Amino acid sequence: MYQLVEEKVRKMLDEKRFIHSKNVVKAAVALANKFDLDIEKIKIAAIAHDCAKNFSDDELLKKANYYGIMVDEIQKRCPFLLHGPVGAYICKYEFEIKDEDIFNAIYYHTTGRKGMSIFESIIYLADFISEDRNFEGVDKIRKEAFENFKKALLLSCNSTLTYVIEKNNLIHPLTIEFRNWIILEGENT
Numbered sequence: 001m002y003q004l005v006e007e008k009v010r011k012m013l014d015e016k017r018f019i020h021s022k023n024v025v026k027a028a029v030a031l032a033n034k035f036d037l038d039i040e041k042i043k044i045a046a047i048a049h050d051c052a053k054n055f056s057d058d059e060l061l062k063k064a065n066y067y068g069i070m071v072d073e074i075q076k077r078c079p080f081l082l083h084g085p086v087g088a089y090i091c092k093y094e095f096e097i098k099d100e101d102i103f104n105a106i107y108y109h110t111t112g113r114k115g116m117s118i119f120e121s122i123i124y125l126a127d128f129i130s131e132d133r134n135f136e137g138v139d140k141i142r143k144e145a146f147e148n149f150k151k152a153l154l155l156s157c158n159s160t161l162t163y164v165i166e167k168n169n170l171i172h173p174l175t176i177e178f179r180n181w182i183i184l185e186g187e188n189t
């Protein structure tokens, strides 16, 4: 199954993005080995997470409409955020992968969300620490990912928010809820 999905994704992405996706698979498998997770499933979610990344803003909005995705104000202004939700639907209906973990992991991989499962969190984090990433602070997140998973999630979320703020972009409320949840969860464990 994984190979089939990889071939489909290869056709949808440019080379750089495809290499990134392959790197996310590697990182996700390394992280998943720490937990008792279905590796084949993790690999499928990882290779497909950016399958909608090559679409233009216009195409993303059209596809969101086609799949009946509720597009909020922020997504309307930043259609790039829709590559997660649209990718999740492509996986479900075009690749015929009817798995809820895979769907949610792809749907929320850009914004994060409150109450993310370990499966979703692994895809979120793997997207951050994949080999091709070289933003400031990535090495610390890479290290924490294997030592303190929750801390690595928080650092990744902080890094996204810092980037968005520096660019004076809008912050999606799901990302704020995600960050608050990580911190509150950390206090209770």
Ligand SMILES: [Fe+2]
Residues within 6 Å of the ligand: 049, 050, 053, 083, 109, 110
């Ligand atoms: Fe993405």
Ligand SMILES: [Fe+2]
Residues within 6 Å of the ligand: 020, 024, 049, 050, 127
């Ligand atoms: Fe990605």
